[in-house]
Amino acid sequence: MQTDLQPLESQDVKVQLLLVGGHQYTLYLKSDAPILNSLITTIVTRAAKQESASHCVFQIPINEGRSALCFSSEQLVGLVTEPPIWVQQVENIQPVATNILNSHYIQIDNFLSSEEHERLIKYVLAKESAFTPTNTSTNDKNYRRSMVLYSFPEFSELIVNKIQKMFPDIISKLDIPSFNISQIESQLTAHNDGNFYKIHNDNGSKETATRELTYVYYFYREPKKFSGGELLIYDSKVENNFYVSAESFKTVEPRNNSIVFFLSRYMHEVLRVNCPSKSFADSRFTINGWVRRTEV
Ligand SMILES: O=C(O)CCC(=O)C(=O)O
Ligand SMILES: [Fe+2]
Numbered sequence: 001m002q003t004d005l006q007p008l009e010s011q012d013v014k015v016q017l018l019l020v021g022g023h024q025y026t027l028y029l030k031s032d033a034p035i036l037n038s039l040i041t042t043i044v045t046r047a048a049k050q051e052s053a054s055h056c057v058f059q060i061p062i063n064e065g066r067s068a069l070c071f072s073s074e075q076l077v078g079l080v081t082e083p084p085i086w087v088q089q090v091e092n093i094q095p096v097a098t099n100i101l102n103s104h105y106i107q108i109d110n111f112l113s114s115e116e117h118e119r120l121i122k123y124v125l126a127k128e129s130a131f132t133p134t135n136t137s138t139n140d141k142n143y144r145r146s147m148v149l150y151s152f153p154e155f156s157e158l159i160v161n162k163i164q165k166m167f168p169d170i171i172s173k174l175d176i177p178s179f180n181i182s183q184i185e186s187q188l189t190a191h192n193d194g195n196f197y198k199i200h201n202d203n204g205s206k207e208t209a210t211r212e213l214t215y216v217y218y219f220y221r222e223p224k225k226f227s228g229g230e231l232l233i234y235d236s237k238v239e240n241n242f243y244v245s246a247e248s249f250k251t252v253e254p255r256n257n258s259i260v261f262f263l264s265r266y267m268h269e270v271l272r273v274n275c276p277s278k279s280f281a282d283s284r285f286t287i288n289g290w291v292r293r294t295e296v
Pocket of ligand 2: 200201202268
């Protein structure tokens with residue numbers, strides 16, 4: 001038996017969980033949230049005596065992620081949904097776990113004024129000799145190739161102030177809970193011919209764990225003298241109750257004078273850049289960094 005949910009516009013659904021022992025819990029979920037689909041699938045597959053196909057531990061973030069509600073699928077007795085969600089039951093088809101979590105990003109064009117953009121290009125070209133090759137924590141040369149400049153106070157301040165001002169708008173566009181900012185980091189990178197950054201996330205270590213948002217501001221000299229260098233942002237899926245990268249991704253074109261924001265926990269990569277001239281001035285440049293939350 002397959003759970004075939006009627007396609008719904010994404011909307012808030014009040015969900016009352018009925019658990020063994022008469023326990024109840026009320027949640028508010030989006031109608032297209034994978035977790036809601038899994039809850040309903042649990043009930044439906046049990047009705048079809050296919051429980052083994054859907055045994056799992058639910059771990060549902062509540063209170064804007066400050067707590068988690070955790071219970072085993074066997075404890076779930078029923079669901080009360082408001083508005084009602086009707087499930088069509090199709091006989092003799094194996095249940096399919098649709099647990100892909102779509103990644104979201106925003107891209108804002110014309111981030112700097114043309115005067116600031118022009119000044120930034122001139123600044124970067126004059127600083128070529130201060131750039132150093134990038135490293136990763138594992139020192140693996142086949143993981144990341146690019147050049148980086150860590151100190152550029154004239155422009156880091158400009159970018160960081162702009163991001164701070166836009167923060168409420170970014171949070172609302174990404175549709176994520178707000179958080180208290182502790183710091184906004186920034187670095188300036190140059191990707192030239194053959195450069196890339198393989199799949200990674202930006203908050204996977206103890207030192208980087210408070211990074212919530214990644215931003216990437218793209219800029220280059222016109223006419224554009226490189227191709228490639230797209231940013232791929234991978235969707236996630238839940239496997240053995242851990243978030244892992246799905247095969248699907250969104251492709252972000254590194255448009256001149258645009259800035260991109262996404263969650264630092266998303267897996268992402270920079271595809272290889274082709275820059276036939278190999279001239280530093282023709283590189284794919286970024287000012288990128290991370291918005292950190294305060295420790296809780
Ligand atoms: O250059 C980009 O598009 C992304 C860079 C990136 O992922 C990083 O520096 O962590
Ligand atoms: Fe990254």
